[in-house]
Amino acid sequence: MALFEPVIMKGIGEIDLTDIDVYERNGGFAGLRKALREMTPDSVTAEVTNSNLRGRGGAGFPTGRKWGFLPKDGRQRYLVVNCDEAEPGTFKDRMLLEYTPLQIIEGIVISAYAIGAKQAYIYIRGEFLNGSRIFRNALAAASSRHYLGERILDTDFSLDLVVHRGAGAYICGEETAQLESIEGKRGEPRLKPPFPAIAGLYGLPTVVNNVETLCYVKHIIERGAQWFAKIGPEKSPGPKIMSVSGHVKKPGNYEIPLGIPARELIEEYAGGLLPGRTLKAFQPGGASSAALFVEDLDVAIDFDSLGAKRTMLGSGGFVVMDDTACMVNCARTLTRFFEHESCGQCTPCREGGQWVARMVARLEAGEGSEEDLRVLDTINSTITGTNLCPLGDSIMPFLASVLKRFPEEFAAHIAHGGCPLKQTPVGAA
Amino acid sequence: MTPERLARGQELIARYPQPQSALIPFLQYCQEQDGYVTLQAMKDAGELVGVTPGEVESIASFYTLLFKERVGKHIIQVCRTLSCSLRGADELQSYIKRKLGIGHLETSADGRFYYEEVECLAACDRAPCLQHNLEFHYDVTPAAFDQLLEAWQTQPPQPAMPAE
Amino acid sequence: MVKLLIDGQEVTVPDGTLVVEAAKELGTQIPVYCYHPKMDPAGLCRICLVEIEKIPKLQIACATRVTEGMVVHTMSPKVAEARRGVLEFLLLNHPLDCPICDKGGECDLQDFTMEYGPGASRLTEPKLHKPKRVDLGPTIVLDEERCILCRRCTRFDDEIAQERNLVVVERGHSSLIGTVDGGDYESYFSGNTTEICPVGALTSKAYRFRARPWDLGHADSVCTQCSVGCNYRVDTRFGKIMRTFTRENPAVDGGWICDRGRYTFNYLYESARVRQPLIRRDRELERATLSEALAVTAEKLGAAAAAGRVGVIGGGRLSDEEAFALQRFAREVLRTNNIDHRARLQKYASPARFGARLTDIDDADLILVFGAVTPEQAPILDLRIRRAVARHGARLVFVGPFKPELAVPFDYVEYTTGAIGDLMEALASGVARGVPDGAPFVAELSKALSDAGKIVAVHNGRNVVAATALERLVETLRGNDKSAGILVVGSQGNARGAEAAGCVPNLGPGYAPVSNPGLTTTEMLQAAAAGKLDALFIVGANPALTFPDGGLARKALETVPFLAVSDQLLTETASFADVVFAAASQFEKRGHVTNLEGRRQAFAQAIEAPVHVAADAAILAGLANAMGRIDVLFDDPDWLFSRLEMAEQAAGTKEPLPRPKLDSAAAPQAEALDAQRKTFAVIPVPKLYAGGGAAAHDPGLEPMRPQPRAIFSEDDALLLGIADGRIVTLAGRNGSITVPARIDARTPAGSVLVTADMPDAPVNRLLDASGTGRVTVTPAEARREVTA
Numbered sequence A: 001m002a003l004f005e006p007v008i009m010k011g012i013g014e015i016d017l018t019d020i021d022v023y024e025r026n027g028g029f030a031g032l033r034k035a036l037r038e039m040t041p042d043s044v045t046a047e048v049t050n051s052n053l054r055g056r057g058g059a060g061f062p063t064g065r066k067w068g069f070l071p072k073d074g075r076q077r078y079l080v081v082n083c084d085e086a087e088p089g090t091f092k093d094r095m096l097l098e099y100t101p102l103q104i105i106e107g108i109v110i111s112a113y114a115i116g117a118k119q120a121y122i123y124i125r126g127e128f129l130n131g132s133r134i135f136r137n138a139l140a141a142a143s144s145r146h147y148l149g150e151r152i153l154d155t156d157f158s159l160d161l162v163v164h165r166g167a168g169a170y171i172c173g174e175e176t177a178q179l180e181s182i183e184g185k186r187g188e189p190r191l192k193p194p195f196p197a198i199a200g201l202y203g204l205p206t207v208v209n210n211v212e213t214l215c216y217v218k219h220i221i222e223r224g225a226q227w228f229a230k231i232g233p234e235k236s237p238g239p240k241i242m243s244v245s246g247h248v249k250k251p252g253n254y255e256i257p258l259g260i261p262a263r264e265l266i267e268e269y270a271g272g273l274l275p276g277r278t279l280k281a282f283q284p285g286g287a288s289s290a291a292l293f294v295e296d297l298d299v300a301i302d303f304d305s306l307g308a309k310r311t312m313l314g315s316g317g318f319v320v321m322d323d324t325a326c327m328v329n330c331a332r333t334l335t336r337f338f339e340h341e342s343c344g345q346c347t348p349c350r351e352g353g354q355w356v357a358r359m360v361a362r363l364e365a366g367e368g369s370e371e372d373l374r375v376l377d378t379i380n381s382t383i384t385g386t387n388l389c390p391l392g393d394s395i396m397p398f399l400a401s402v403l404k405r406f407p408e409e410f411a412a413h414i415a416h417g418g419c420p421l422k423q424t425p426v427g428a429a
Numbered sequence B: 001m002t003p004e005r006l007a008r009g010q011e012l013i014a015r016y017p018q019p020q021s022a023l024i025p026f027l028q029y030c031q032e033q034d035g036y037v038t039l040q041a042m043k044d045a046g047e048l049v050g051v052t053p054g055e056v057e058s059i060a061s062f063y064t065l066l067f068k069e070r071v072g073k074h075i076i077q078v079c080r081t082l083s084c085s086l087r088g089a090d091e092l093q094s095y096i097k098r099k100l101g102i103g104h105l106e107t108s109a110d111g112r113f114y115y116e117e118v119e120c121l122a123a124c125d126r127a128p129c130l131q132h133n134l135e136f137h138y139d140v141t142p143a144a145f146d147q148l149l150e151a152w153q154t155q156p157p158q159p160a161m162p163a164e
Numbered sequence C: 001m002v003k004l005l006i007d008g009q010e011v012t013v014p015d016g017t018l019v020v021e022a023a024k025e026l027g028t029q030i031p032v033y034c035y036h037p038k039m040d041p042a043g044l045c046r047i048c049l050v051e052i053e054k055i056p057k058l059q060i061a062c063a064t065r066v067t068e069g070m071v072v073h074t075m076s077p078k079v080a081e082a083r084r085g086v087l088e089f090l091l092l093n094h095p096l097d098c099p100i101c102d103k104g105g106e107c108d109l110q111d112f113t114m115e116y117g118p119g120a121s122r123l124t125e126p127k128l129h130k131p132k133r134v135d136l137g138p139t140i141v142l143d144e145e146r147c148i149l150c151r152r153c154t155r156f157d158d159e160i161a162q163e164r165n166l167v168v169v170e171r172g173h174s175s176l177i178g179t180v181d182g183g184d185y186e187s188y189f190s191g192n193t194t195e196i197c198p199v200g201a202l203t204s205k206a207y208r209f210r211a212r213p214w215d216l217g218h219a220d221s222v223c224t225q226c227s228v229g230c231n232y233r234v235d236t237r238f239g240k241i242m243r244t245f246t247r248e249n250p251a252v253d254g255g256w257i258c259d260r261g262r263y264t265f266n267y268l269y270e271s272a273r274v275r276q277p278l279i280r281r282d283r284e285l286e287r288a289t290l291s292e293a294l295a296v297t298a299e300k301l302g303a304a305a306a307a308g309r310v311g312v313i314g315g316g317r318l319s320d321e322e323a324f325a326l327q328r329f330a331r332e333v334l335r336t337n338n339i340d341h342r343a344r345l346q347k348y349a350s351p352a353r354f355g356a357r358l359t360d361i362d363d364a365d366l367i368l369v370f371g372a373v374t375p376e377q378a379p380i381l382d383l384r385i386r387r388a389v390a391r392h393g394a395r396l397v398f399v400g401p402f403k404p405e406l407a408v409p410f411d412y413v414e415y416t417t418g419a420i421g422d423l424m425e426a427l428a429s430g431v432a433r434g435v436p437d438g439a440p441f442v443a444e445l446s447k448a449l450s451d452a453g454k455i456v457a458v459h460n461g462r463n464v465v466a467a468t469a470l471e472r473l474v475e476t477l478r479g480n481d482k483s484a485g486i487l488v489v490g491s492q493g494n495a496r497g498a499e500a501a502g503c504v505p506n507l508g509p510g511y512a513p514v515s516n517p518g519l520t521t522t523e524m525l526q527a528a529a530a531g532k533l534d535a536l537f538i539v540g541a542n543p544a545l546t547f548p549d550g551g552l553a554r555k556a557l558e559t560v561p562f563l564a565v566s567d568q569l570l571t572e573t574a575s576f577a578d579v580v581f582a583a584a585s586q587f588e589k590r591g592h593v594t595n596l597e598g599r600r601q602a603f604a605q606a607i608e609a610p611v612h613v614a615a616d617a618a619i620l621a622g623l624a625n626a627m628g629r630i631d632v633l634f635d636d637p638d639w640l641f642s643r644l645e646m647a648e649q650a651a652g653t654k655e656p657l658p659r660p661k662l663d664s665a666a667a668p669q670a671e672a673l674d675a676q677r678k679t680f681a682v683i684p685v686p687k688l689y690a691g692g693g694a695a696a697h698d699p700g701l702e703p704m705r706p707q708p709r710a711i712f713s714e715d716d717a718l719l720l721g722i723a724d725g726r727i728v729t730l731a732g733r734n735g736s737i738t739v740p741a742r743i744d745a746r747t748p749a750g751s752v753l754v755t756a757d758m759p760d761a762p763v764n765r766l767l768d769a770s771g772t773g774r775v776t777v778t779p780a781e782a783r784r785e786v787t788a
């Protein structure tokens, strides 16, 4: 079976796209030229709207519609580019940053042009020091060739792009927390409304987009909305990078047309499971998504099909767990993650998250009880949907899904006083 | 505040419409020099951007890459989240802790190594992974770690938390 | 207006109303923790979740605004479940130490758990521990384990106080309430956080473990520590004051009180309290009965009055009724107009016209402060200024002899007290003619005045020339269709009430001019010092410490053949007395006081006075009685109040009010700088916790009491060869004081800022009656520096 011809991953691993000459020779800045020279901001927005591009940062909100929320009141507006990638299992934005930063810049310039932003910020996760260095170099190169700065390519459009590094906080990936963080505050999500489109960075209208989203904008402008809209399902179209990790032969980033079955991603793209192993569970959209199981392998990978399965595409962090994986251990790892990353503003997320993490850790250690299981069963409704931002809603889905599918595994931990599975980790010597 | 810090602070402020945006970059800059965010750096930062020292502490303590106490010159941060855990992170962690003789969030007595288990580093395809002074190392086995350790020990001193 | 349904009941509320407030209209209580009506919704605790039809997820009532036709359910099963969840989470690591918690009985966690909480505990976890009994500084102790991280306290410190020293540190469930590097939380408003904390996390050191709320008696009172007149409740147990608590009056205090007001009551139980009248026998003050004291005083005052050689000082610390009684005692019993409440720098306590309301500050565009250091002299007024500036974009301009420390940004115009009048003249004519002239900032200020729609001027009432010019300026502004008004910050809590009740030499109650004006305080002291008075009666005033010319005050008190003082404490002034009456505190009587905006407010009696202590009204009535004028004064507050009102009606005074009489020492003169720097001009600096009375003796205020200081500019310090912390002696016209020096760039060259009203280092040794003075500065012997 022929794999999908990569769009935004094209050339990665083959040529040095951080070199501006190489990038230009391979179609670099064609979209930018077209947008700025041949299109009006409104027609760029219209093209993106017509493409049905949905945000690649996690929430899957239609990009063109988001841009359309900006009030036309003459106030200055900002574009904030989300490169804070910290959703467990997701590693695509870091790759884009390190391997094709000029493509990100091109997407940023086009998008800023479309929304009328003269100032853009890219928020790069603090841990991505190397990536931010590569990006700064790319930024300097792009500026020196007039793709950025004053009067870009001698048009009337100017854009200043500032690199802002994070300092260690998953929650700063949430858009309003990110704005707070850029403003030099604690990265705590804001109460909404007002939404960023009305009152965002420094109180001004702001669009926050993921880097992958913006890379696609370049290609939509170059090849037209129809090209994009025709790939994959109508309401959830286009290519998307899936970060596949865990128990597969070839973990890595794969650009797929949305809509292919999960089975194909695992078997065709990621080389299938390790020899002699069987599939136990997979998480299709990062730590925040509920797990799916062997019976779900035919689910189509797109926003709506996964939604219908009560899980989500999210940011595309696809984690595969085979029969050697202990579900209690996996749940412990993820609940601890949310406990550690809760900003602490909301009671259910802060206290509930911590309680859940402690219960699961206790269960894993073999010190849990039936009572813990009963509590975990009922706590979902009081933690989920009761918080100010979606982080709190992410605590339970994975845990609840594996608890439901593999109750015996949890019971066994209680009965055995520990993990009954002899786990043989792949990476260990 | 030293004139050098003031100058750097003003440079950072110039990037943004509001001075407070320079707060975290400024603390990162101070940390690069001092090894952690000192009380003096917090005071300087507050003065620079016009917030109280209390606010600086509140903000600084939110972010895990800003250290409020002195840590080792080699900051070793090993991923502990799902994808790495599925591929041997737990064993790697135990190995490193034994090797360095320190635990999670601890600095070795000689002040050289600081060890921390951190959340997903976005390198799940090459698990288990770790960062040493913010530099990535992939597919780290215990044997690979030994080699890294040797290399770090002979390499010339560098900032543990580079600012930019 | 928007119509909506809450639990099936219809309610119509203004656009933009929060669901939680709309529910209150119906008497429906939606539980809240983080929400506080005075602060921006934060939406953190999630206890207020309600169900709104057509919205799938529960919404927080504290941040959701009503919309037309909204249907809200506050008691549905889904809501109940969410509430139970939140409470369960909050109790997870909570110590459940209600039996020993000060908040027990008025704790929202306890209350809501009873009402909405989980029936049985499912908590098998060992509790996580956090620091307990964290000493947050002079006033507050924090129990981090009881804290539910609602952040009301930190948001108060940010949004209301604009100070931002109390913050959240760390994140997630490790979050703590804290200060930088574990330092003190120092704020004049800190006590408010103990009230708004919905649980027992923040407790007042003054109140810890003293009583349970259900055992407390309450009295509605008004604070008299400054002239703002904040409303509060005095909580008592077994006849003793346990604590004070806000009693919101939106027009006055907005529901807050300052720490000076909140914590000043324990002085009542200190040994310095005068609990029995004292009479000087063989040079020593000895205990006496009230009738003895009355007899001696009546005799001496009567004789002095007969000779026309008597004077009465006081009124600003009395109730309106008593101030009325005091002037009546002077005028009708002693037959003298020698009565004056002014024992400080202030010359008048009200604007003659164009008075503003405190609430005018809230929506002012421009706030001009002339000389009044509002955070130190009227803290809750200052809180309004902070809010207006920080939240409503008002511009604040401070005009005065030195740059004060204010919590919000302001423009500073340096002006010596003597010259402020000239500035106002220039502004008045600048605005009138539309062509500002003079110094650039005069032009700039005139422009700001012309641009503003609403202006409030705050003055300290020191300089009458300035006051008159200010009134002209406001008249011009009003003529230009602007809203403009004046507030005068009083020097004593009831300065304005005393003025209005007739405690000035030339004006009777209701500002009715008297035919034969008497002597001002300065003139009385001069006369006494010159041997021209036979008796002085000082009631609730302490000129020995607060009268600007301290030398004159002390000489007068020494020289006058008979001195009677009525006070609660043995003050610097009382120590000169021949008779000291043990006066009741405000808590031990009832009556009215008038705040700086002219609002007359009633206060109730909270506790009984000790047996030998009497209210001033009773002392005055007793004296009148002893002097055979039984018909002139009764001690009943209602009787006095009705007489005061009658007198005011009879006076029928209209604006502009006549001014209290001035004397030759009234206006401070603009002074030239001493270019040689042989002498320095003294600028007294007010401090909230300074003073010789309650502040000096209240154990609760002890940790906050300021250190006296002499503050120099950097250049002058260099010239004098003094370093920060060096002890210096300032010698002036009436003696010297020895205090640590400080260096602060904000000090004007050639001047020294000296903490006012410090008993150990009285600045009035250095000043003349107009409040100005010059000193020489000598560093103390080396090796005597103190450390900061």
Ligand SMILES: Cc1cc2nc3c(=O)[nH]c(=O)nc-3n(C[C@H](O)[C@H](O)[C@H](O)COP(=O)(O)O)c2cc1C
Binding pocket: A054, A055, A056, A057, A058, A059, A060, A061, A063, A082, A083, A084, A085, A086, A087, A170, A171, A172, A173, A174, A175, A176, A208, A209, A210, A211, A213, A214, A389, A390, A391
């Ligand atoms: C807890 C949390 C973490 C998030 N982390 C990221 C992130 O790391 N990167 C990202 O692009 N979006 C992240 N998001 C989604 C953003 O809030 C936002 O929806 C996205 O950046 C919008 O870009 P898009 O429309 O291009 O997807 C996160 C959201 C939440 C609630």
Ligand code: SF4
Binding pocket: C146, C147, C148, C149, C150, C151, C152, C153, C154, C177, C196, C197, C198, C199, C201, C202
């Ligand atoms: S100390 Fe009290 S007011 Fe402050 S966050 Fe905790 S519970 Fe809320």
Ligand code: FES
Binding pocket: C031, C032, C033, C034, C035, C042, C043, C044, C045, C046, C047, C048, C049, C060, C061, C062, C063
């Ligand atoms: S009161 Fe509404 S969230 Fe706290």
